[in-house]
Amino acid sequence: MRLTVRAELAAATAELAAAGVDSARVEAELLLSHVLGASRSRLLITETLSPQASARLRQLVSRRVTGVPVQHLTGAAPFRRLELAVGPGVFIPRPETELLIELAEPWLTPDATVVDLGAGSGAIALSVAREFPVARVIAVERSERALHWLRRNAADRQAAGDRPIEVLPGDIADAGLLAELAGEVSVVLANPPYVPESYRDQLPAEVAHDPAEAVFAGEDGLALMPAVIGLAARLLRPGGFLGIEHDQTHAEALTRLLNASGCWATVAGRPDLTGRPRFSTAVRG
Numbered sequence: 001m002r003l004t005v006r007a008e009l010a011a012a013t014a015e016l017a018a019a020g021v022d023s024a025r026v027e028a029e030l031l032l033s034h035v036l037g038a039s040r041s042r043l044l045i046t047e048t049l050s051p052q053a054s055a056r057l058r059q060l061v062s063r064r065v066t067g068v069p070v071q072h073l074t075g076a077a078p079f080r081r082l083e084l085a086v087g088p089g090v091f092i093p094r095p096e097t098e099l100l101i102e103l104a105e106p107w108l109t110p111d112a113t114v115v116d117l118g119a120g121s122g123a124i125a126l127s128v129a130r131e132f133p134v135a136r137v138i139a140v141e142r143s144e145r146a147l148h149w150l151r152r153n154a155a156d157r158q159a160a161g162d163r164p165i166e167v168l169p170g171d172i173a174d175a176g177l178l179a180e181l182a183g184e185v186s187v188v189l190a191n192p193p194y195v196p197e198s199y200r201d202q203l204p205a206e207v208a209h210d211p212a213e214a215v216f217a218g219e220d221g222l223a224l225m226p227a228v229i230g231l232a233a234r235l236l237r238p239g240g241f242l243g244i245e246h247d248q249t250h251a252e253a254l255t256r257l258l259n260a261s262g263c264w265a266t267v268a269g270r271p272d273l274t275g276r277p278r279f280s281t282a283v284r285g
Helices: 005-018 024-036 041-045 051-065 070-074 095-107 123-131 144-159 197-202 205-209 225-235 251-261
Strands: 076-079 082-085 113-117 136-141 166-169 185-190 236-245 264-271 277-284
Touching (some): 005 051, 024 051, 024 070, 051 070, 070 076, 076 095, 076 123, 082 123, 095 185, 095 277, 123 136, 136 144, 185 225, 225 251, 251 264, 251 277
Parallel strands (some): 113 136, 113 185, 136 166, 185 236
Antiparallel strands (some): 076 082, 264 277
């Protein structure tokens, strides 16, 4: 029996769509690309596949239908210009976080020191190092399991010729973290855990595969925000930039927390590409 790429993709797409998977066609192509070891664009000129490849694709589709993230199935997650290695134990970077880097761009100058708090896979830190000629990028992460992926991605990007970053095991809540850089950092970026515990039963199945400590932050989702803001205030030089990603229900709370500290010259809420208030920024006074 002749197995065609077109028919296999159509069947995989239909199964994923029936299970409620968003972007079913894209995910079917990602899974088949992974099976074939080829780019998605290569699928356009590939007509047939082996029975073994077809069987492997169907296995992956079956696992995706149960809620396993496509990134865990392929072992990779795209983020801006990078493809990062991911798997169990590390938060899968989401496309909306890319906007955090765009907000910081005016401060990402050649003399800048940039700190990524709660770096996870290294998506933010490694993207800054790849795209901007900053002097220094430091990625801070507490979880040993996440540090495995962060170190792996940092080594991969350095081997590919990108500017090396510094990986620092550390806890955002540690008042002495990076004490030697107090008042010298240009940019602090953070995508900390921010999902309220009350949301736990309402989230997509894929989220269950992210480490809970990278997702949830107390009953209101704000448990870590005072520590992030306090640490950023200590690290940033006058005129330095802070960018935080948060839940869309947190905009007013973040504004209050930032203004309460009295050390920020400018505090602003920023929408994501769909208009939801998902980021807060501040400039150190």
